[in-house]
Amino acid sequence: VAPVGAREAWVEDVVPLPHGELRVLRPPDADALITEEAFDHEEFLPYWASLWPSAVALARELSSRHLRGARTLELGCGLGLPSIAAAQAGGRVTASDWSPEAVAATRENAALNGVSLEALVCAWADPAPLVERGPWRLLLASDVLYEPRNGEQLLGLLPHLLGERTELLLADPDRPPSAGFLEPARAGFEVRSTVLSERPRVTLHRLRRR
Numbered sequence: 001v002a003p004v005g006a007r008e009a010w011v012e013d014v015v016p017l018p019h020g021e022l023r024v025l026r027p028p029d030a031d032a033l034i035t036e037e038a039f040d041h042e043e044f045l046p047y048w049a050s051l052w053p054s055a056v057a058l059a060r061e062l063s064s065r066h067l068r069g070a071r072t073l074e075l076g077c078g079l080g081l082p083s084i085a086a087a088q089a090g091g092r093v094t095a096s097d098w099s100p101e102a103v104a105a106t107r108e109n110a111a112l113n114g115v116s117l118e119a120l121v122c123a124w125a126d127p128a129p130l131v132e133r134g135p136w137r138l139l140l141a142s143d144v145l146y147e148p149r150n151g152e153q154l155l156g157l158l159p160h161l162l163g164e165r166t167e168l169l170l171a172d173p174d175r176p177p178s179a180g181f182l183e184p185a186r187a188g189f190e191v192r193s194t195v196l197s198e199r200p201r202v203t204l205h206r207l208r209r210r
């Protein structure tokens with residue numbers, strides 16, 4: 001993996017939310033982190049290092065909720081913004097990503113905003129740490145359906161994370177591979193979709209088991 005650069009060189013974004021603002025540190029240029037090794041191993045691609053519009057939209061949605069201690073898991077947390085918003089809203093949050101750098105950045109961003117959460121390195125193909133800690137009341141994911149295999153893996157993983165009343169909040173910029181998750185998911189889940197933002201386009205899909 002390319003060195004992510006000195007933390008002093010990282011950029012701080014300020015994200016306004018209805019009840020205040022959050023601060024997010026990220027590397028200045030995600031593209032500069034791409035290496036030959038990253039092309040060979042998809043888990044090394046630095047998608048985690050950008051703050052994607054879906055994360056901002058999901059954080060905004062969470063900030064107006066009262067999570068009252070709800071056990072909350074974020075999948076593919078990247079820089080950790082939705083997890084931080086969920087912790088601020090009162091959730092007991094675990095953030096997870098297969099990239100150790102994403103998990104380290106999430107821990108730093110949580111500290112920067114004065115919230116406490118757990119952050120774990122975990123790939124969906126090897127999810128024991130997430131399953132052991134379940135079942136979860138709330139599952140979060142933003143912009144994680146960008147390759148067909150992501151949707152396939154999530155469909156296989158979800159049943160192992162769910163309790164009786166688990167809700168999944170999935171923020172997505174309508175990338176074509178998301179249909180490969182949502183269509184089969186409708187067999188087992190009630191799916192309610194709302195457009196959160198037009199430009200850039202972000203849709204929130206709320207899933208509950210039938």
Ligand SMILES: C[S@@+](CC[C@H](N)C(=O)[O-])C[C@H]1O[C@@H](n2cnc3c(N)ncnc32)[C@H](O)[C@@H]1O
Binds near residue numbers: 055076098122143
């Ligand atoms: C497009 S980025 C979105 C990051 C963040 N959720 C956001 O919206 O800003 C996708 C994230 O999913 C993570 N990811 C992709 N496939 C994964 C897998 N199989 N297991 C765990 N994390 C994964 C990536 O490392 C990356 O952080």
